Amino acid sequence: MSECVAEKKRRVLWIINHQTLMDFEPYILRDLGYEVYIPKLFPQSEENRSGKVTYDFDSSLTIPREVLDQLNEFNFYRTKITPTIRSSINNYFDIAIIAAFPHLVEQFITAFEGRIILRVFGHASNTYAKIFEDRYPGFKQAVINLGDRFFFGTAFQHLEDIEPDYIRSRTLYLPIGLPQVFFAQKNTWIGDEDFIFFVCPVINSSPYYQNIYRNFTRFFKGFDYKIGGKQLVQVDDPAVIGSLTREEFDSYLRHCRVMFYHSEEPYHLHHHPLEAMAFGVPVIFMKKGLLGRLGQELPGASKNYREARQKVARVIRGDQEFIKNIQKSQYRILENFSYEYCIRRWRESFATLIKERQGVKQKRKHKIALFVPGSYKSGTFDAARAIAKIIHEKSKNSGSPVHVVLSVQAGVHGYETIKKIKEEGIDLRETKWEIVDRDRAKKIANLTGILSEMRHSHYYVPRDFVDDFMDCDLWICVSDSFMYPIFPLKRYGVVVHDVLMKYFPEYQQGPLYYSRILQNRGADFILTTTPQTRDDVISYYGIASDRVFLVPIDYSNEDRYLSTQVPTSPYILWPTNAAVHKNHLNAFKALMRYYSLGGTYKIVITGWDVNVFDLSYNCPEDQLLSLPHIAETRRYLEREKSARDKIEIRSNLEKQECYDILKRAAFLFCPTMIDNGTFAVIDAGLYKVPMCCSDYPQMRYLDETFNLKISFFNPRSPDEMAEKMLEMEQTWDKRKMNLPSQQELIAKIERKRDEYWDIMQGLL
């Protein structure tokens, strides 16, 4: 991933969308030799009444059409940058000029790898540093961390004077310009109507403007005036003319006798007085404001409202000499906004920008951390291991090796397992999860430069007591079962295997319920392995679809001998566990029905904690026994004594023992109500053991993906399940012959690993 900055196309993201700026700045950038992208979506609200969209610059962008379409459908102002957009903006753009909105600042500092210019025009009551530091404790450090990639793009000189050092030292003067069309209006002022033109929007909706309005009407009482500006609530004053079209506004400018500009903000300037000056309208303004700083001793400048009234009176009376003096002096102010002045200063500033970034970016190896929460030993841990292996091997083969770090909890895994993982080239780190509260999290953010609002009361932090995984570029949590959301010290993704809480009220209680939702919403991306789970993540967790990726099943077929066997004493194998979604009661009812219909095979039940279904097991400390679904199933089994001798329960077996039992089974029985599809069916496929399973979308997906020829039944109907089992008893041997070969299945699994890596590459 090496690149030479000089080789990269000169393209700029201009994320501002202000209508008057849009008539000037993108053209300046184009004249400086840049291709410019302007967003097509921005928040449509009264606060953004000056917002505008244009497609005029799209045709000159030399980026792929689909990338342009993606950018045009994306709302930069409101939406978290998705992995796809992140990839696009980093691949195709070197500079981003962004409006000083907190969301844009957070998103671009976090996601954009090019140079960021924060475009500022002055703030009425605060420094920009304070505004952003108050919102993001890590803002200052984040800017410092960016080094020479962050600039404070000021529209007026000396705006940076009140900012702290770390901002001031990054100032880039990019003067604001007036579009040529306004200069074309030079000397078009007529001034034949005796009124003051004043602009004051949202009078009855904004206390600030209400005060401005009151001052104006008080001090200019007795004069005729017209007050323009959009009003959200009707104003009972016939002089308030409200929102105007461009033509109407120009007409008022042309015919008014004088304009009064009220602003005393030293670091902020509206556009309309400049527009008026370009027309030749005499503008009376306040010395204390920014306009006053540009022209302190100019005849139009007033030190207070009283003086302003006197000057307005002179203009209204027709003091021609005074009017001419004002007009002549105003052109000096306008020079600061002319194209010639602006392009000269922009060119100087951009020269600094490019100079600081010369050189070649060195190739760097990416590092990914994979986290497994809690003491998972099988399913989730196996998935994590499988993912680690895929990334490690496939990245090495592709020529861009990725260093994989697998995080495990101390004391959970045996010596052999750890040895084997290390032999596979995967770095293993024992991890302790510590909890931080919001206050501490804010302070850590301050230290590290993380831009996040810290909305949650507590977070989990992974500790390895060395680098604490801060040396990794990307974190992936191979489960969303965290008691607290992970502290976003790094960009992180989550692998979600299922959304069972959507289907079972029992999973909607307890501390994990909300933490799952929060964890997933905070993630940069989610990985799911079936389309149904993907849909569930989007609809239940409320996560945008372009942050949820469908990846192939994270299955690994290693660690076993793949010899098949023809069962001599056939039995049914039911792999399960004690969880409520496993549908035990219906399954046992189906079993009893199967035997009553003449079924002869015994059933072997394997899995974690399945001994709870053994009626001879009665451990008072075992809380599982008190769970309603377990208790109900046990009560049922106590009543149904007839086929007890046909049920064999083998709880908590090692993996190899499970495979041994599987290969001798006649068929696999999976009556789960719903989950993400069990890997047991792929295991069964490898051992050429036919299967009958519940009919739900995830299982159908596994069946289609691996061509497992599963026979399906309705998990709510014990009768249907029983009939299916009877049918399987009679046909399993024929079905066995029709199953795909092991080689075929292994080849499919391998292809899925390649697909997995392709997707992961895009997310890095």
Next chain:
Amino acid sequence: MKERKIGLIIVFPPYILKEGEGLSTLLLSLLKGFQEKGIRIILAYPSWLDNDLKSLLKAQYTMIDHSRIEFISPKRVPIVVILEYYLSKIHSILHRRKKPLLKKWFQAALLEFEQKIPRALGRLNYSSIIFLILLFISAVVLFLILSLIIISGHILVSLRKILSQKIKEKNTASIYFNTILNEISSMQIRTVHELMKHESKKLASLIHPFGDDIRWVIFTPFWPEMTRAIPKPVVIFPDIVFHETPVGYGMDQLLDFHLIRKNNIRESLKESSQIITYSEYTKMCHVQGFLEIRDKKISVVHHAPLDLSGYLNILRPFSELSLSEKRDLCLQIVTDYLKTLDNEYLSDFDISDVQFLLYSSQLRPHKNFFHLFQALNLLIRERYHPIKLVVTAGVHGNRDLQKYISDNGLSRDIIIVPRISQRVLAAFYHLAALAINPTLFEGDLPFTFSEAMSVGTPVLLSRIPVVEEVIHDPQIQDIILFDPRDVDNMAEKISWGLNNRDLLYRIEKPLYDQMKKRTWADVAEKYYQVAYEE
């Protein structure tokens, strides 16, 4: 040419006129209609509606020129209404679920302490030590007083909880207590009724001077006193909904109110010169059938469609936006709205790719929420549709519905958004996969149809007489209507609609375009003609 005038009398109880609710929408639409036809309006109403009505008319989005409406209303609001208003304000302040004030003050004080004390310690001298000791003693005394107050408060709250728990249990004391509560409730209803009677008389006396020059249309048929006082009154009769679902309404708290109303309706209609209903069904089954009023002229005036797209005109007209701009705007409105909810699940919820059904309705027995929830459960759990349901009714107020939701784990699948503004409603409609109305009865074609279609979303409706009265084509009926009493049928239709959204919209568009030809100005004209008919 003589100016055309019409009098409208709206006699609603307090707090009925809220933006977005059916009555307000109907009233505003009619007023706009009359103004478009150049008919001058004289609006007569009880004193307590003055503020609500004028706010509604002045609200940002309505295009009614209220300077061209003559307002007639008694000046003084009855004391009991004023009292009730302030009591409910106090109640809502006490129950506001924001951060408790005490906790806020405590945290602010702690912050001050953290910042100021280190500085003070750095400058410590003997006089400041004495000062600190005094400060410490004052703080301890204050702390003890506050603790006493807090503990007392907690004791009171606990007592209240115990008391209400006892009331829930079936014991003798609670039965007596419930009897008292019921009696109070009944008294409240009778008080409202007497209030309305008295106010009607005052209003009638203000209307009297207009004489026979103006014809009056009475918006609600509940107040025979009003009808008697007006010459040749035309009474609008929407429906008598508790006739359709008597047990449902019989079980609700306002049973006494409904019984009083039923008698009043009959009296009022008997006193009318003419009656307007919104459908043939209500004309025949309710007025002529149930109420047995067969000797009056009854005119059926269907509603015109409602168009919500105007509420989405912000910087530009909604109709001028591209598809992605429309969607983005609506997402912005809905997302901003969800952030305001005191709900951890919803405040951060990204709805952009979530398929949801929308049912905009109040919570009433005939609105058929139960079956809709059952159909949703079927769709999610057995058909695996990843959908949600958004409802605008305050479903939390119904214990049985709440129990169904929590027993079936649907609390995250059903999003409840009561009392949303028309703008937010329009945005929800635009984003919805489908709008649905499973009602068992309505006075006319539900507004759901036009509201949804006006912003580009197709609709599924109950197969009920008033709907079949307007949507005649059997083929279209088969596609867009379902049996509201058959959960499987409802689920089937919804499933089909979700998978064929564009097709459904295309099927319904010509019907909607045809309906749009008839406007509220046409409806207003018809009302005028009926009022002035001899």
